[in-house]
Amino acid sequence: MIDRKEIIDITKDYDTENINVGSVASHSALDIFDGAVEEGFRTLAICQYGREKTYSHYFRAQRESNGKLCRGVVDDSICFDHFREITASQNQQKLISENTLFIPNRSFTSYCGIEDIENDFRVPLVGSRNMLRSEERGIDRDYYWLLEKANLPYPERIENPEDIDTLVMVKLPHATKKLERGFFTAGTYREYMEKAESLLKQGTITRDDLDNARIEEYIIGPVFNFDMFYSPIEENMSKLEILGVDWRFETSLDGHVRLPAPQQMNLSEKQLTPEYTVCGHNTATLRESLLEEVFNLSEKYVKASQKHYKPGIIGPFCLQTCVDKDLNFYIYDVAPRVGGGTNVHMSVGHPYGNTLWRKPMSTGRRLAFEIRRAIEMDKLDQIVT
Ligand SMILES: Nc1ncnc2c1ncn2[C@@H]1O[C@H](COP(=O)(O)OP(=O)(O)O)[C@@H](O)[C@H]1O
Ligand SMILES: [Mg+2]
Structure with missing residues (x-):
């Protein structure tokens, strides 16, 4: 792991009047860029050929000669054959020389390699570098381990498929669709087989x-992904905030549930088992009496992260939960970074973020606002790793 002091020293040399906000151009990058330009920063998209036009063309920024933004959100884009080229040392140097603060998203960790990010990528990250690895299911000290340490509720694990006696979710990667899921459900050992x-x-x-x-209990109930934010630099008010709630469109699951039962029963073997490929998001709010529990869960997560992953969570994180019939939350996944569904409140903000901040507050904007506040308070060192 790169010594945090080294990153702080790099940040100290930054010209804070000319900060660039950079991110891998995928996942939640539009939200990140939208928030950044709204807070007066320039933005830099790290693109990959074949999927770059959203950023380099369609959402490209146009500014007046005085710098005022009139259209779009992406000021500059760099395009590589593969995202991971951004970790090459001359490319890192370019980012650093342009005062770039880098926002880690899931595409960054998926495509650029966690080892390189931890040990070689010297561009200051706004967020917790050492926690990014915790979302790799199955490794040592993964998010389940942290949930256990924090005494947080997660779906019970079934060690041996022969012990399946309730509906379970079997979590494993898809064999051919890179980075997608080969999840399936089963109610009995026989069905599992x-x-x-x-x-x-x-x-x-x-x-x-x-x-x-990983075989775990299937929680029958709705999904709520809580887009939370933790501010280490906040002095007077709560350091923990809820910004928004999202849930996902998943294919082919969402198609299956729109079919009548007899039709589902008659699907061919190839279509019978739904897949869980995320292809969109929707927004939600939560029954108000349940909000307090979300804060409790999140406070515990933050505390455990500070104990076991010093300095702990910084900025956005996402608790992915299901709620059962007795209104108990189960956390089945944690993203220790900007969530994948935050485009639901891009630009317009979210009821919770807006209510707190009295203006449109998306996750992207909250991140940029944190950078802005840190610069003003001379506390940039507290939000980078
Ligand atoms: N224990 C569970 N019970 C019910 N549904 C679950 C459970 N775990 C995951 N899911 C469903 O599967 C989807 C993907 O799960 P997740 O653990 O977030 O995998 P990934 O991180 O690979 O996306 C979720 O959106 C949710 O709908
Ligand atoms: Mg997930």
């Missing part, structure tokens, strides 16, 4: 991944 064999036969999953899959 049947589905596993069928998916193996179709090449959707591999035997190796199946052997290492």
